[in-house]
Amino acid sequence: MRPYPFTAVVGMAELRLALLLCTISPSIGGVLVRGEKGTAKSTMVRALAGLLPDVDVVDGCRFSCDPAAPDDSCPDGPHGTPEEARRPARLVELPVGAAEERVVGSLDLERALRDGTTDFQPGLLAGAHRGMLYVDEVNLLHDHLVDTLLDAAAMGRVTVEREGVSVSHAARFVLIGTMNPEEGELRPQLLDRFGLTVEVASSRDAAERVEVVRRRLAYEADPDAFAAGYADDDAALAADIAAARDLLPSVTLTDEALLQIAEVCAAFEVDGMRADIVTARTAAAHAAWCGRDTVSTEDIRVAARLALPHRRRRNPFDAPGIDSDQLEEALRNAQPPETDPDGDSGDSGDSGDSGDSGGGPDDPDGPDDDGPGGGAPDPGDEAGTDSGGRGDGSRPTGDTGEPAGDGEDGTAPRKQQRVGAEAPYRAKLFTVQGAGTGADGRRSRAEGERGRTVGVLPEGRRSGSSRSVGSAGSAHLVATLRAAARQRPRRGARDGGGLVVLPRDLRYARKEGKEGNLVLLCVDASGSMGAKSRMREVKTAVLSLLLDAYQRRDKVGLVTFRASEAEVALPPTGSVDVAAARLEQLPTGGRTPLAEGLTRAAEVLRVEALRDGNRRPLLVVVTDGRATSGPEALARAHAAADAIARTGVSSVVMDCESGRMRLGLAATLAGRLGAEHVALGDVAAETLTDEVKRRAA
Known part of the structure; x- marks a missing residue:
């Protein structure tokens, strides 16, 4: 099916201009397209491929060397006096879940061990050389691929080092990325590598939206005829x-x-x-x-x-x-x-x-x-054209107090308040117990395909997870040679006395690194937290945890409870700035439905485990431990905590109780959850450092 024509996209003038300027001057460095789902981000970028000028390449070179200045270190070289060929410039797509070997290229390890020959297969970055590299949902790209892109974008080259073999080739490309900010932000280093950025949103003009739908339906009915109608404009x-x-x-x-x-x-x-x-x-x-x-x-x-x-x-x-x-x-x-x-x-x-x-x-x-x-956003490549409202997720408040009897003492109404947070600080590191196999990150210990080598996996395994020999993984050279050497008496030796290495001799490295987790914040917003100074301190601490989650590449979610119910203020997402916005507008007041808050948090964790079972959760309960919603409120809260503890979820209770007369309810809750108990004032990393220095003095 022919791609959607570039000139058939309605509106999107700023994005169109940015893409055209990068096509005119590739040295600008590419475009980052930020916008809500269904705004034709991907369609417009893919349509750009038909406008790229042709390039001259060395005939037969898999790395697209320029005939006027061939790469001296090209794996297909030396080229001598090369023959020229002309081909269309490429727009290469890098999938978010691509393996590193597919991106940078790979060595045929079996052939290298058996024949002593370096056989390098080019990856996606080689294909994008002198063209464009497109990453859809670039903010979801794994950290190790981000590092690879940063190296290639900074140096203009890709270098592969494996088992003592080094291969290098040129990789100069225009980087184009699209992302939905609600799913998380980019690392600052990669963000700076994009030359330009454009914010896009779906049109609110009815006539323009009608034209978008009309053109999309016409394209789907007959792609060739539709594209032919815009061929002259594209040309x-x-x-x-x-x-x-x-x-x-x-x-x-x-x-x-x-x-x-x-x-x-x-x-x-x-x-x-x-x-x-x-x-x-x-x-x-x-x-x-x-x-x-x-x-x-x-x-x-x-x-x-x-x-x-x-x-x-x-x-x-x-x-x-x-x-x-x-x-x-x-x-x-x-x-x-x-x-x-x-x-x-x-x-x-x-x-x-x-x-x-x-x-x-x-x-x-x-x-x-x-x-x-005239141009038209293509709603077909992404579901929907409207985010369905972009409110802050909190209930309407205004200045009206809670109904009578909804106060903390059960009789007097208490007005809702909104208190802002102060500047975030560096938070103490909280981790999930044990070792996981989740997405790359910087919080908890993980065993997988990346990190430092700490041993050798059992025979037949290629990764730290349950995946078997068909998954990606790096071979352990010494263990492989040792396995082959044990079979030498039965196999003999190759001509010249060389060791015979067969595929079944391959052994793979056991690696240990860090993973990102799901940090679910369960925040008490009841009247007992309503003192302005205390709630400001709570919001500052939670904001600091959100900043820490961003830096450690975690997903975050936010559950709040107050009055008589708990609600999911933010479903698990990679966008900590959205979580911060919801937190900033969080109202307080009313009773303390602690049991409801824990139950809702447990349900969120259960559903998220079905969606992403490899990402381990960390539950952070921010409360003073009180429960005043309905009869037997505290007993119901403890029962909910016991249920969470039985699931084995790692938890932290951030104790917000203050004053001289303390009931210690948060500490009791932490014991029920099997959680780490931390006073609100000890969340800052500097607090722990200062205490260690004080005791050492």
Whole structure:
């Protein structure tokens, strides 16, 4: 089936512009597309493949060497005087669950041991060389693959080291990633490797949504005929891209333009110099796209809106984006007193959307129309086009108190309150007992396919989990040779006295590393927690745990209980910033349904175990241990705790009780759960460090 045409996508002007600029100038470094599900992120990126210019390669080279400058270390080389071939540029997709050997390439270990020959099979990064590498749901990529991408993006090469054999080849590509922020954020190092970032959302205009559906249905009914209807528009756009690429080397970046770029980047306090370089390259590409040979203030304005939003974040709870007024002020401050590159006295007025300001040839990024070339988000590649509301997950509150009899003493009503948190601190490390086989992370001990080698797996096993010899895993060379040597008396030796190694001799390394966990926070929001100072301290501690979960690559969930019920404020997700937003708006007041909170938490853990059985949970109960909802409330809470303890879930009870007269109910609850008991004031890692120093003094 032919791919959806690029020019048939409705709207999405800013995303279209960002993709086109990276096609014109691959040195920009790619695009990160952030947006809710069903917004045509994947469809638009895949449609870009048809617009990429052809590339000249060495005929027969599996690593796409440039005939004008072949790679001296190419595994298929040396090329000598190469014969040229021309092929379409590639857009290679990297699956989130890909094995590392499939990404970087692999050595035929059996042949290397048997014949002494290095036979390297190229991976996905080799296929993406001089093209584009696309990672859908890039925020879900395993850490070891993220590390591999970072190395390749930084060095422009891939090096494979295995069993004393080293293979290296060039891998320069434009990295394009799509992600739904609700499923988690990217590591800062990988985030910075994307040249540009674009936020996308589904249109709320009924007419535009109708056109999206109409085009999608037409495409599904007859893909070839639909694509043929936009073939001329795609061809014209490809020609415009080629013209802009030809013009790009002639674009002049004046000292005044460089000063504006530096002023803008300094104004937004971005780290490092990559932001300045990417902004300069993007501005030059935008000028070439618009048919100009000199970079103007408008080019810098567009470039800054695309290149800076993701570089000004300081922590995972910061919202991406840049302030338009601050951008305009920085642009004005850098302009000479009596000159104006735009000819409008330095006042840009309404700068509008950066995507609408870049009308190049035939203005494919200008206002949409209903004819071919207008463009249409394809809702077909992702379920739905609307997130179904993006509220904070908490119930409406206002200033109205709870109904009579819902207070902590059972008689007086208590008003709901909302208390903000202070700045998060470095939290103490809480881990899950034992060793797991979950996703890569930095919290608990795990045995799997990555990490340091601590031994040899039993014969016939290739990983630390229950998977058998068909799974990915790295061979243990010494153990393999030892197994073959034991069979030498029966097999004899090869010609020349060499050791005979058969596939059944292969032994695999037992590795130990770290895994990410599911951190489920069960937070008491009842009236007993309602004192502003205490609830602020609680929210700060929970926010610190969320920051710790982000850094350790955990999934997080949030269950709250107050009044007469418990609710799942946030189902388990990788997005800690969403969890932080729900926590910030959490109201307090009313009775303490501790049993209901523990029961709801247990249900969440049960369902999540069915979805992702390898990710082990850590339950964090934030409470003072009181239970005042209904008769026998404390007994029901203890029964719920006993039920959780029988499942073997690792737990932590964060004790929020304060004051001189303490009942010790949280400590009793921790005993029932078999949990670690931690006072609220001891959650900070510095608290433990200070106590150790004090006792050692």
